[in-house]
Amino acid sequence: MKIAIGSDHAGFKLKESIKNYLIELGINVDDFGTHSEESVDYPDYAFPVAKKVVKGEYDFGILICGTGLGMSISANKVKGIRASLCNDLFTARLAKEHNNANVLCMGGGVLGEGIAKEIVKVWIDSSFQGGRHERRIAKITAYENKSTNSN
C-alpha cells in the first residue's frame, strides 16, 4: 500500500504524527508537505496529492488542515477524487464502505493524535462494499464526466 500525505500549517503537527504512524505500520508514505508551521495555503497541498491519487500513483491520499474542510473542498475539485472529511470512526468506515472515498481529510485543530490514528486505521482496514453503492458512485462519475466548467 502506498499513501500520499499532505497538510497546511494547521495540520502540520498531526500530519507528522500520522506519517510516523503509517511508517510504524510498514506502509509506504510520501510526504507532499508542508514542512513547518509557517502559514501556507491548503489548495497548494490538496491539488498535488489529489492529482497523484487520480493518476493511480497512490492507493489513497491523506490531507490535513485545521478543520479538514479546506482540504476536502479543494481535493473534491479534482476529477475522480472522492475526498471525505472524517473526524470520527463511523464516518471513516462508511466513507470507504459506501462512498469508496480515495482521499481521507481530517482536522488538525479538531482531532487529538490518538483518535486520528484510529481513524486512519479504520480507513485502511475498511473496503468498498459495492452493490447498491456502486450505482450511486457511477452517478457521481457520470455527472463529473458530463460537467462543463459552468456545471
Ligand code: RB5
Ligand atoms: C488555516 O488557518 C485554516 O483556515 C485551514 O487550515 C483550514 O481549516 C481551512 O479549511
